[in-house]
Amino acid sequence: xxxxxxxxxxxxxxxxxxxxxxxxxxLPLYELVYETYGTLNTDKSNAVLVCHALSGHHHVAGYYAxxxxxxxxxxxxxxxxxxxxxxxFFIIGVNNLGGCHGSTGPSSLDPATGKPYGxxxxxxxxxxxxxxxxxxxxxLGIKQFAAIVGGSLGGMQAMQWxxxxxERVRHVLAIATAPRLTAENIAFNDVARSAILTDPDFYGGxxxxxxxxxxxxxxxxxxLGHITxxxxxxxxxxxxxxxxxxxxxxxxxxxxxxxSYLRYQGDKFAAYFDANTYLLMTKALDYFDPARDFDDNxxxxxxAARANYLVISFTTDWRFSPERSRDxxxxxxxxxxxxxxxxISSAHGHDSFLMQxxxxxxxxxxxxxxxxxxxxx
Amino acid sequence: xxxxxxxxxxxxxxxxxxxxxxxxxxLPLYELVYETYGTLNTDKSNAVLVCHALSGHHHVAGYYAxxxxxxxxxxxxxxxxxxxxxxxFFIIGVNNLGGCHGSTGPSSLDPATGKPYGxxxxxxxxxxxxxxxxxxxxxLGIKQFAAIVGGSLGGMQAMQWxxxxxERVRHVLAIATAPRLTAENIAFNDVARSAILTDPDFYGGxxxxxxxxxxxxxxxxxxLGHITxxxxxxxxxxxxxxxxxxxxxxxxxxxxxxxSYLRYQGDKFAAYFDANTYLLMTKALDYFDPARDFDDNxxxxxxAARANYLVISFTTDWRFSPERSRDxxxxxxxxxxxxxxxxISSAHGHDSFLMQxxxxxxxxxxxxxxxxxxxxx
Numbered sequence: 001x002x003x004x005x006x007x008x009x010x011x012x013x014x015x016x017x018x019x020x021x022x023x024x025x026x027l028p029l030y031e032l033v034y035e036t037y038g039t040l041n042t043d044k045s046n047a048v049l050v051c052h053a054l055s056g057h058h059h060v061a062g063y064y065a066x067x068x069x070x071x072x073x074x075x076x077x078x079x080x081x082x083x084x085x086x087x088x089f090f091i092i093g094v095n096n097l098g099g100c101h102g103s104t105g106p107s108s109l110d111p112a113t114g115k116p117y118g119x120x121x122x123x124x125x126x127x128x129x130x131x132x133x134x135x136x137x138x139x140l141g142i143k144q145f146a147a148i149v150g151g152s153l154g155g156m157q158a159m160q161w162x163x164x165x166x167e168r169v170r171h172v173l174a175i176a177t178a179p180r181l182t183a184e185n186i187a188f189n190d191v192a193r194s195a196i197l198t199d200p201d202f203y204g205g206x207x208x209x210x211x212x213x214x215x216x217x218x219x220x221x222x223x224l225g226h227i228t229x230x231x232x233x234x235x236x237x238x239x240x241x242x243x244x245x246x247x248x249x250x251x252x253x254x255x256x257x258x259x260s261y262l263r264y265q266g267d268k269f270a271a272y273f274d275a276n277t278y279l280l281m282t283k284a285l286d287y288f289d290p291a292r293d294f295d296d297n298x299x300x301x302x303x304a305a306r307a308n309y310l311v312i313s314f315t316t317d318w319r320f321s322p323e324r325s326r327d328x329x330x331x332x333x334x335x336x337x338x339x340x341x342x343x344i345s346s347a348h349g350h351d352s353f354l355m356q357x358x359x360x361x362x363x364x365x366x367x368x369x370x371x372x373x374x375x376x377x
Numbered sequence: 378x379x380x381x382x383x384x385x386x387x388x389x390x391x392x393x394x395x396x397x398x399x400x401x402x403x404l405p406l407y408e409l410v411y412e413t414y415g416t417l418n419t420d421k422s423n424a425v426l427v428c429h430a431l432s433g434h435h436h437v438a439g440y441y442a443x444x445x446x447x448x449x450x451x452x453x454x455x456x457x458x459x460x461x462x463x464x465x466f467f468i469i470g471v472n473n474l475g476g477c478h479g480s481t482g483p484s485s486l487d488p489a490t491g492k493p494y495g496x497x498x499x500x501x502x503x504x505x506x507x508x509x510x511x512x513x514x515x516x517l518g519i520k521q522f523a524a525i526v527g528g529s530l531g532g533m534q535a536m537q538w539x540x541x542x543x544e545r546v547r548h549v550l551a552i553a554t555a556p557r558l559t560a561e562n563i564a565f566n567d568v569a570r571s572a573i574l575t576d577p578d579f580y581g582g583x584x585x586x587x588x589x590x591x592x593x594x595x596x597x598x599x600x601l602g603h604i605t606x607x608x609x610x611x612x613x614x615x616x617x618x619x620x621x622x623x624x625x626x627x628x629x630x631x632x633x634x635x636x637s638y639l640r641y642q643g644d645k646f647a648a649y650f651d652a653n654t655y656l657l658m659t660k661a662l663d664y665f666d667p668a669r670d671f672d673d674n675x676x677x678x679x680x681a682a683r684a685n686y687l688v689i690s691f692t693t694d695w696r697f698s699p700e701r702s703r704d705x706x707x708x709x710x711x712x713x714x715x716x717x718x719x720x721i722s723s724a725h726g727h728d729s730f731l732m733q734x735x736x737x738x739x740x741x742x743x744x745x746x747x748x749x750x751x752x753x754x
Contacts, residue, residue, distance in 0.1 A: 023627035123627040183612035183635040187604045190636045191597060194643075197629055198593040200577055216575040220568060220597065227564045235560035241666065248664060250400035250500040252574055252656055256663065258560040259567045266571075279629055286633065287625060289618065 003079040005037045005086050008062035008072070010102060013139050019097075019132060025122035028111065032136050033102030034058045034094040037078060038086035040140070045375040047142045048089045049133060050074065051150035051157035054225070054281045055273060057101035060093035061086075076356045083365035088372040089146065097132045098124040098280045106276030107208060117276075119205030124280050126153075126160045126288045133157070134165060146371055147171040151353035152320060153281065156288045159328070163290055166306035171371055173364070175312045176353040178324035179298050179331065180289040185319060188228055189282040192221035196275045205276050214275045219266035221278055226265050231316035231349035302331040308338040310367045312360065314352035315345050340367060380456040382414045382463050385439035385449070387479060390516055396474075396509060402499035405488065409513050410479030411435045411471040414455060415463035417517075422752040424519045425466045426510060427451065428527035428534035431602070431658045432650060434478035437470035438463075453733045460742035465749040466523065474509045475501040475657045483653030484585060494653075496582030501657050503530075503537045503665045510534070511542060523748055524548040528730035529697060530658065533665045536705070540667055543683035548748050550741070552689045553730040555701035556675050556708070557666040562696060565605055566659040569598035573652045582653050591652045596643035598655055603642050608693035608726035675704060676711040685715040687744045689737065691729035692722050717744060 016029040035058050040047060050060050052073070061078035063071050078084040078091055095103040098121060106121035137145070148169050150158040155177025162172045181189075196202055199217030203210050227235075239258040254260045294300035309332050313325035322343050332339040342363045346352040352360065393406040412435050417424060427437050429450075438455035440448050455461040455468060472480040475498060483498035514522070525546050527535040532554025539549045558566075573579055576594030580587050604612075616635040631637045671677035686709050690702035699720045709716040719740045723729040729737065 022625075025627075123629075180618065182609055183616040183618065183633070184604060184607075184609040186618070186633050187600075187612065187635050187639055190633075190639060191600045191604065193629060194600060194640065195572065195597055198596070219575070220572055223564075223568045223571060224601065227561060227568065230561075232559055232561040235564065239560040241557065241560065241563070248399075250402075252500075252570060252660070256560070256563050256567075258564050262564055262567060263571065283629070 003081050004075065005062040005079045007065045008035050008037065008059070009064065010035050010058060012102070013136055015132075015135055017135070019128070019135075021122050021128045022125040023122045027097070027104070027122075030097060030104035030132070031102075032094055032097070032104075032132060034092055034136065035060065035062075035072075036093075037061050037091045038089050040090040040142075041375065043375070044142050045144070045146060046088060046090050046372070047137075047140075047145050048084065048091045049137070049145050049148045049161075050078075050084075050091060050093045051129070051133070051148065051154035052093070052096065053150070053152035053154045054278075054285070055269070056154065057099060058093040058095040058103075059101070060091070074354065077361070077364065083361050083368055084149070085368065085372070089368070092136075092140070094133060094136060096124070096129050098277055100274030100277040105274065106205070106280070107274050116206075116208040118208055119276070121276060121280070123283050123287075126156045126284055127164065129157055129284070130160045130164050133161075134168070137168070143168065145169045146375065147173055147368070149173040149175070150177070151175040152177055152350065153285050156285070160288070160290065162305045162307040162309075163301070166304055169307045170374070171310065172307045173310045173312070173367070174325075174328060176314055176317055176320045176350055177328075178320050179291065179301075179327050181286055186286045188224065188319070189286055192224055193279055193282055195220035195224075196279060199275075202275060207275065213270070215270040218270035218273055218275055218278060219263075222269035222273075223262045223266040226262055228319045229350040231318065231347060233316060234347050234349055237347065298327060298331040299334040302335050302337070305332065305335060305337055309340070310363075311339060311341045312353075312363065313343050314349070315343060316347055317350045317352060319350045380458050381452065382439040382456050384442045385412050385414065385436070386441065387412050387435060389479070390513055392509075392512055394512070396505070396512075398499050398505045399502040400499045404474070404481070404499075407474060407481035407509070408479075409471055409474070409481075409509060411469055411513065412437065412439075412449075413470075414438050414468045415466050417467040417519075418752065420752070421519050422521070422523060423465065423467050423749070424514075424517075424522050425461065425468045426514070426522050426525045426538075427455070427461075427468060427470045428506070428510070428525065428531035429470070429473065430527070430529035430531045431655075431662070432646070433531065434476060435470040435472040435480075436478070437468070451731065454738070454741065460738050460745055461526070462745065462749070466745070469513075469517070471510060471513060473501070473506050475654055477651030477654040482651065483582070483657070484651050493583075493585040495585055496653070498653060498657070500660045500664075503533045503661055504541065506534050506661070507537045507541050510538075511545070514545070520545065522546045523752065524550055524745070526550040526552070527554070528552040529554055529727065530662050533662070537665070537667065539682040539684040539686075540678070543681050546684045547751070548687065549684045550687045550689070550744070551702075551705060553691055553694055553697045553702075553727055554705075555697050556678075556705050557668065558663055563663045565601060565696070566663055569601055570656055570659055572597035572601075573656060576652075579652060582656075584652065590647070592647040595647035595650055595652055595655060596640075599646035599650075600639045600643040603639055605696045606727040608695065608724060610693060611724050611726055614724065675708040679708040679712050679714070682709065682712060682714055686717070687740075688716060688718045689730070689740065690720050691726070692720060693724055694727045694729060696727045
C-alpha cells in the first residue's frame, strides 16, 4: 500500500464530566474512540480533525495489524505525500457519540441500569458532537485546529466548529455538504427511519436484549441511501438495464444488476451497523440548521465565523447539491470571510467526496499545502 | 361539480378465452372492470382508451351515486367541455389485469384452487395489458381507437398499442413517460418491492389466507414513491423545514411537516392497495423496453408505429425526465411519424400529469380538438 500511514491502532478517551445534550439529556460519562496519524508539532499547531458522515467512524486511514484489509475510509486522501499529508499534519479521526464503532452509543451499557441504552440514548445534534470533540481536543492539548475537515454530515460538524468555537479553528474544509437539508432530503431520511422503526425486530430500539437486529429496516435504509448517494448517470453507466442472467425471470428475485448491487450493499450494511445509530445520525442531519436561531437568515448565522473556508461540491451530487454549497459561500462572503469554492465535475454523485478524483484531490492538496505553510512541522 | 360527466358506474366484461402472458403463464378466464364516458358514435370512430399508471384504475372521471366524493382520478381532464371532451369522444377507463380494483388480480380466486391467486398470479407486462385491452375493444366492437392516452406507466401502454396493433390506434398521447426506465428508476422500484417482500406480513404473497396485510411494506413503498413523484422545489415550497409543533422534539415521532405528509400518504395507501398488485405494476414498469428486441435500438423498435403522437413531459419530472420523452420523439421522427412534443414548465414533478395546469391542458385540448375533427360525433 503506497503512501499508506501503515499500521494504526485505535485509542480511547474517557470523560467523566457530564455532557448535556441539546435535547436536555445528560450523559454522565462517556468514551470516545479515535485514531491519530502523523505527529503533533511542538506548538500543537498542525492538528486536523476529520469529522465523519452517517456511516463513517474513527478509522480514517491506514490499516490494522491484525486486519490488513480493513483500510480507513479516507485512505486515498490521508497519508505521507497525500493531500492531507501526514508528514505535515497531525490528523485525528474520532467516532462520534452515538456511533457504533466503539464510542459511547445506543449499544453501550447504561451505567444506571447495566443494560444497553437502546431507545434511551438521546438524539444527538451536530452541536453535541462539536462539544464532545472539543473535550477530546482539550485532552490532547489542542487549543486550535489548523483545519477541521468533513464531507456531508462531517462538513456540517466542521462548519459548526467555526460557529461554536471561532477561535479554535483556522480553516474549515466543508465538502459535499449543506447549511441545512431540504424537505426532499428530510423525506428520504424519514423513509429510511420509518423502515427501521416499523421493523418488528426493532422493539422500539431495545432489540439488543431480544438478541435480534432489525436487519430488514437497516437493509432498506441502506438501499435507499445508496441510490441517493449515486447519480442517475453513474448508475446508468455502471449497471444500465443489464440482467444478471441475461433474460427476464418473471419473478421478484434479483434480476437487474442494479438490484443485485443494492441488495448486496443493504445486506452487508445490515450485518454490522447499529439501527439506533442510523436513526440518530439521520436526525442530526435533519436538525442541522445554524440559521434557525437567526430567523432563517444564513448570513447572520455565519457572522460568528472567523475561519477561512474551502467549500467543495460535486456537479452530480443531487442530495447535497452545488446550490447548497453556494449558499454557504454566499453567507461567508456576506461576512467578508476568506472562502475558496470549487465545483468539481464528477459523475459519481454524493459519493464523489470519498473517491479518488484528480481535480478534487488537486484542489484539496493545494489548499492544505497552503495551510501547512502557516506553521513549522 | 361543473363539467363533470356526473354519476358513473363500473361495468364488467368476462373473458373465457385463455390469455397467455409474456411469462408463459396461462390465465384460463378473467374479468375486466371498466367505465365509459360519452357516447360511441355510429361508425365507432370516436373511442379513446385511457390507460392507468401504477396506482390508477378504471374510475377515471365522474363520481358514484352512492359515493359522491369518490371522483375519478383524471376528472380534471375528462368531461363535457374538458380537454378530453365527452361531448365528442367515447372514453374507456379499464382496471388492468393484476390490479386491485375489480379486474382479475392476485386477490381474485383462482378457479383451480378456490383460493386467492396470491403469489401464483403472474408478473404482467405492458404487452399483456395491451392484449387484454384489445380483447375488451373487440367486445365493444371498437376496431380502431381515435386515441390511446396515458401518463407514466399508462403512457407505456399507449406506446405499446401503436407497436403491437399499429392499425388499431390513430393517435397516441404519451405523457410523462419513458421508452424504458433507467437504472435509478429500477433501483427505486426495487427498494419499494423489497419493503413489501421482506414485510413479515407478506407471507410470500399469500397473506390473504393469513388475514393480514403487509402494511409496513406498502407504506414504505408509497412514501418513497411520493418523494420521487414530487420535485425538490415543490416539496420545498409546500413543506420546507416547517415543524408540526414549532419546535424540535428530539425523538422519532412525526416532526417535520414533510414527514407528516409522507406518513399520512403511506398509511392511506396501505389501507387499500394490494401488495401483490404493487409488485407486479412496478415490475411491468421495469420490464417495459420495446428496444430490447431490436439490439437496444429505439429507432428500429418504433419502425412498426403508424399512429400520430403527442408526447408531453414536465420540466421538474426527474423520475420520467424530459430527456426520456425526447428519446421517444427522436425515434418517432427517425421513422417519419407525425409527432408533436410539449415540454411543460411545471414545479410539480412527475405528479404534474395528473394536475390541473393551464398550459398542459391547453396543449391536450388543442391536440384532441384536432382529432375530433377527423370524425363525426
